[in-house]
Amino acid sequence: SAGNHSVAISGVAANCTVSGGNTQTVTVPTGGTVTASFAVSCVTPPGNLTVSTSTTGANLDPNGYTVTVDGVSPQAIGINASVSYTNLSAGTHTVAISGVAANCTVSGGTSRTLSVPSGGTATTTFSVSCNAPPVVNAGPDQTAVTGLLYSFSPSFTDANNDGPWSYRIDWGDGSVSTGTRTSQGSWSVGHTYVIVLPRSFTVRVTVTDSHGASGSDTKVVSVLLL
Structure with missing residues (x-):
């Protein structure tokens, strides 16, 4: 019927917002047509990252190591432990481990590139082998x-x-x-x-x-x- 009507949009994903809100009031003219437009903008949901260490051998470093993501956000991690990073932007990130004792080596190196999925979790494990001298x-x-x-x-x-x-x-x-x-x-x-x-x-x-x-x-x- 002609007159004022309330138009609403629902089912909008959590990572999206509706400009001006989810409800609009429109006036329908007699014998005419009115258009209600909703401008919806969405951002890519962030992801998570779990970093683990697995240390074997002898003369292990009891102080553990330090993990960084993209050179920042350092976290202490034990020699056989895990740490988590949440709400990382989806995409490529560089993960590095430092503080490795001189008698230990990291398989594949101390730095690696990972892809963090949108809304998901990426995982990586640094395998450390420590050598005791005779x-x-x-x-x-x-x-x-x-x-x-x-x-x-x-x-x-x-x-x-x-x-x-x-x-x-x-x-x-x-x-x-x-x-x-x-x-x-x-x-x-x-x-x-x-x-x-x-x-x-x-x-x-x-x-x-x-x-x-x-x-x-x-x-x-x-x-x-x-």
């Missing part, structure tokens, strides 16, 4: 005799068991012995000291694993005359 035991201080072969049996253990291992023996008199070990444990090495007066030498045993982590230990060898 633990070396040079043994107790000992006595040697000049001109005679002195031998001893150093040993080592490696929590990661990442051999083969290379070793270096610095005998303290400028001489060096090197070699390779394919298993943990002890082995025998020897050296002949030549002196004119009794003296002591500090022997250093260094073992390096296949990832470049090394450990060392020392002992004192007192060399006597015949």
